[in-house]
């Protein structure tokens with residue numbers, strides 16, 4: 461993919477950042493993380509009288525030092541960190557106001573997936589990962605860092621994931637697009653990447669990059685590039701990993717997908733219907749689609765409706781759902797949306813708000829604030 465596409469993707473991210481700086485979201489939800497943050501101290505959340513640790517699986521970060529690495533290259537513009545994604549006191553205040561104890565941080569935008577030079581790609585993700593590790597070191601009880609890698613070079617992606625986990629102490633990796641150019645991540649050349657993730661036994665967090673190829677049809681009102689394009693990209697990503705047999709080949713791989721896992725958790729029946737209608741469509745996968753969601757695929761809670769979340773639990777199991785905010789972007793993601801869900805019991809609320817990630821990321825119970 462060319463430079464122009466990279467800039468479009470970046471501009472897309474910037475336009476969301478501008479929206480985040482406004483007074484909130486018009487319409488049904490009027491919610492502003494930062495307005496609440498200005499109001500006061502740290503909220504401590506309990507369920508049934510028991511203090512629980514709230515962990516946000518979906519939070520963005522930017523690393524300022526990346527700008528130095530791409531200076532003088534065609535990616536110079538991409539390297540400028542989004543100010544509201546640089547981790548500092550403002551983010552801590554926003555988390556405190558909501559009652560979020562810890563956040564899982566990933567780099568998003570995926571512009572570096574378009575870097576054609578191996579050495580430059582390696583330097584970019586190394587700087588990102590060292591910056592993320594520094595944030596973890598500065599705020600050890602507040603942030604969990606995930607490694608970035610260059611997915612255009614599967615061997616370098618595996619190397620960067622291992623370096624991030626083993627040398628820098630990051631807890632897993634972030635996949636920042638559903639695919640690149642004409643390559644699907646289910647292609648055999650990615651086997652070494654999936655094998656490395658399985659060997660390390662770490663969680664991967666997948667977030668769409670905002671470039672589905674359908675952008676010409678997603679213009680106009682409704683922010684359709686985000687509301688339709690993002691879940692579509694995630695759905696395509698997961699469908700390939702399932703139908704090409706990648707998840708069967710690497711049963712230890714666990715991927716948590718942003719935005720309630722895209723459309724697939726709400727559409728599995730019809731997706732599996734292809735196996736009845738056309739047998740050869742399913743010749744590479746070994747299990748029904750929902751089996752992958754009950755074991756290897758997780759999703760954040762960004763569905764925004766009581767019934768929507770209940771449906772995800774019914775399809776995937778409560779152990780596969782984790783709380784996500786998309787911070788710093790102003791979605792209706794207050795933990796109260798989980799705490800007040802009329803269809804969940806206390807054990808389910810605790811699992812989603814943090815319990816599942818404590819187990820999956822092997823976090824120490826003593827780290828609770």
Ligand SMILES: [Zn+2]
Pocket residue numbers: 518520568667718786
């Ligand atoms: Zn996001």
